[in-house]
Amino acid sequence: MFSSALSIRQNIKAVDTDLYDYKISNNGRVDVLETFKAGLEGTGDGSIADLQAKHEQQASLITTLETNATTLQSRIDTFNAGLEDGADGTVSTIEQIQLNKLGLAQELVDRGDEIVRVEGLVSTEASDRTTADNALGARVDKEITDRQAAITTEATARQAGDDNEASLRTTAIQNEVVNRNNAIAVETGNRQTAITTEQNARAADISKVGFMTVAEAEGVFAPGSFPFSFGMGNQSEAGYGLFMPFKYTLKKIGVIGVSTDLNPDITLKLTHYPLDGSPPIDIVSSVLVGKGTVLTLGSSVPQAGNLVVEVVSVAGMADVDGKYRMSFVFTSDEAL
Numbered sequence: 001m002f003s004s005a006l007s008i009r010q011n012i013k014a015v016d017t018d019l020y021d022y023k024i025s026n027n028g029r030v031d032v033l034e035t036f037k038a039g040l041e042g043t044g045d046g047s048i049a050d051l052q053a054k055h056e057q058q059a060s061l062i063t064t065l066e067t068n069a070t071t072l073q074s075r076i077d078t079f080n081a082g083l084e085d086g087a088d089g090t091v092s093t094i095e096q097i098q099l100n101k102l103g104l105a106q107e108l109v110d111r112g113d114e115i116v117r118v119e120g121l122v123s124t125e126a127s128d129r130t131t132a133d134n135a136l137g138a139r140v141d142k143e144i145t146d147r148q149a150a151i152t153t154e155a156t157a158r159q160a161g162d163d164n165e166a167s168l169r170t171t172a173i174q175n176e177v178v179n180r181n182n183a184i185a186v187e188t189g190n191r192q193t194a195i196t197t198e199q200n201a202r203a204a205d206i207s208k209v210g211f212m213t214v215a216e217a218e219g220v221f222a223p224g225s226f227p228f229s230f231g232m233g234n235q236s237e238a239g240y241g242l243f244m245p246f247k248y249t250l251k252k253i254g255v256i257g258v259s260t261d262l263n264p265d266i267t268l269k270l271t272h273y274p275l276d277g278s279p280p281i282d283i284v285s286s287v288l289v290g291k292g293t294v295l296t297l298g299s300s301v302p303q304a305g306n307l308v309v310e311v312v313s314v315a316g317m318a319d320v321d322g323k324y325r326m327s328f329v330f331t332s333d334e335a336l
Contacts, residue, residue, distance in 0.1 A: 012080070015097060019076055022101070026069060029108070033062050033115070054118055061114075065107065072100055210251055213242060215326045220318060221266060221311045228309045228326055239273040239280075241308035247333035249300045250307075254329075255289040259322025264290055265315035274305040286312055300333060 076097065215236075217227035226236040236242075250270070257264065270284040283299045309326065 016076060016080065019072070019097065019101070022104070023069060023073065026065070026104070026108070029111075030062055030066060033058065033111070054121070058111075058114065058118070061111070065104075065111075068100075068104070072097075072104075075100075210329050210331045212327055212329050215242065215309060215328070217324045217326075219320050219322065221314045223311055223313050225311050226308060227311060228324075236306075236308050238308065238310075239306060241273070241306045242328065243304075243306050244272075244301070244330070245304045246336065247300070247302055247304070248330045249333055250283055250297050250328060250330055252294065252296050252329040253284070253287075254294045254327040255292060255324065257289070257291040257322060257324040259291070259317070259319035261291075261317050261319050261322060264317040264322075265313075266290060266317065267312040267314075269310045269312045271308050271310060272301050272305050273308060274303050276303065278303075283307070302333075 213230065215228035215230050216233075217229065217235075219227070221227050226238070226241070228241075229235045230242045253270070255268070257266075266289050268284070268287050268289055269282070270287075272281040272283055274281070281301060283301070284295070284297065287293070287295055307328070
């Protein structure tokens with residue numbers, strides 16, 4: 001500070017020191033202001049256009065202050081140079097410096113007030129944003145609660161629908177199973193009936209399938225003879241007759257005769273002689289044929305051999321030109 005107790009040079013040196021200290025302090029404040037400005041111009045979310053505009057205004061004022069400080073420093077340097085070479089106007093220059101110092105002090109007060117005002121605005125904006133954020137958070141929480149409740153309600157409804165559909169499907173499947181089982185039972189019964197009918201029909205048809213051979217004889221028969229002949233006409237004998245090379249069943253025999261005899265009484269015997277020489281098998285021990293007869297048998301023969309017709313007894317037979325034909329109906333008892 002300027003003091004009348006000091007010499008002009010001492011006062012100038014003191015003022016120069018004060019101005020230098022003021023410049024250093026002012027530079028520190030400028031750095032603080034720039035840091036605050038940089039904070040206001042940050043890139044984070046929630047920047048404020050109004051604060052940005054005010055910050056730009058403050059940056060402009062800070063630039064002006066720096067320019068003034070630079071100008072002041074230049075003037076101080078010029079003043080110091082004048083003091084060194086004894087130039088006039090030193091007191092006037094000191095007074096001007098004093099005025100500049102007071103102006104800068106007022107400027108700093110004004111800047112401080114502006115900073116306080118801006119900080120108040122920032123504080124208000126922060127409070128407003130906090131309130132808005134809290135309100136938004138409450139709305140978000142309510143939305144989450146409402147959506148969760150809606151999801152729970154929908155999930156419950158869907159589960160109920162799924163359970164109901166599953167029950168309906170289970171019932172439908174059970175009904176379908178019952179209906180299909182009934183249909184299968186009916187179909188099985190129908191098929192079984194059809195199979196049985198077909199089997200019976202086939203059995204009936206098979207029972208009608210056989211083969212027939214014929215034996216013939218002429219003249220008057222004698223007991224113990226073998227008058228019937230097969231094939232090319234040669235007569236049979238014991239162990240030699242109609243050769244059957246497989247197992248067979250004799251189904252029927254039929255005898256028809258043509259003669260002048262009125263009531264011939266002829267009894268025949270049918271015997272199977274096995275090919276392996278085992279004992280003969282009587283198929284028909286005695287059958288009275290007369291002039292004609294049909295006999296149903298069904299006798300099975302278990303092995304190949306010769307079927308022979310033997311005359312057992314004769315009565316009322318005298319026509320030497322009489323003719324007799326005998327038919328045999330067989331089925332095979334093995335695959336041919």
